[in-house]
Amino acid sequence: MYDIIVIGAGPAGMTAAIYARRAAKTVLVLEALSYGGQILNTPDIENYPVEAHISGFDFSTKVYEQAKGLGAEFVFEKAVEIKDEGGVKTVVTPKNSYQAKAVILATGSENRKLGLEDEQRLTGKGISYCATCDGNFYRNKVVAVVGGGNTALEDALYLADLAKQVYLIHRRDSFRGDDTNAARLKARENVEIIYNANVTKLIAEKRLKAIEVTDKLDGSVRTIELNGLFVAVGRVPENQNFANLVQLDDAGYAVAGEDCHTATPGVFVAGDNRVKTLRQLVTATADGAMAATEAVKFVNSL
């Protein structure tokens, strides 16, 4: 049995592992994919103290090596369930089960999908969730971005430098994202903003070749031929498997204050999957430190 199991090896989870190891607790980190999490998609981090520029991959590798160096164990299996038996929590993966006195949920979030037919099949064949990753494939081509937050605005600006034509499709009549980016976009000649509209159909053969966009006000449908569709409609926290132990808000985020305590004693939550106002690298690592410190206290009290 471990003292603490951390679920998720992103910045929050790995920082929790570092703090727990420094408190001399045994730590297992379970991760479904690879260490790093969402920050892997960031080519250049410029707002984390100490380094002016570092890639998300290099950042993650350093934190991973730091946690391993301190003695945290990493196993790459997806946690699908936690059974709470009071002093003992059992974390179940498709292959094994692991026991610990305390669990920290640092599962983060995943890209929200549009929910359209064929969306999964066309991912990588015209549909992308990461403009900075895949924008280069669309040089001098026609693309659309769906969404109205900062990510959507930044994606559209980034793509406007590469693509021949960019459509930005937003379901409302104004942007949630910041005004500077919106103003920059409006000044671009190769950007057309389509307000009050939803993408309602993907038209494809082998690849995506067009989309249908439905106007929410008058119901009119417009077909746009394009090469790429970039989806930036937010993220979904990955708490579904643990809803039995953790209270979730309407959007699926785990309800917990700054101390990272959940509704279940000995279960803590850290990072992007927690209710909070600012989801950044620095707030994720801060959560990791806090959750680990509280988990250590809990283990010591048993």
Next chain:
Amino acid sequence: MSVIEVTKANFESEVLKSEVPVLADFNAGWCGPCRAMKPMLDELAEGNTAYKIVSIDIDAEDELAEDYDVSSIPCLVVFKGGEEVNRSVGLIPKDAIAALVEG
């Protein structure tokens, strides 16, 4: 075997005319998820004779990327007898990578 770097020049001999199945990793140095997957591919390639794993840098080999319609990376394509038989886009765990080629 270890992971083999493939370019347009040796794509035919290493991939299309390979006697064993080939797992082709289309990637780029600036792509974080691609870099995260590299160690998994290295581990799978080590001592493996059932299939081979090749790496294709899409910036240097943009023609290959275009020929195989790669527009999102990391992109893993499995070739058997010179034909594409399977494909996966995005970061996936090691077991899932192995399952792509082992079926």
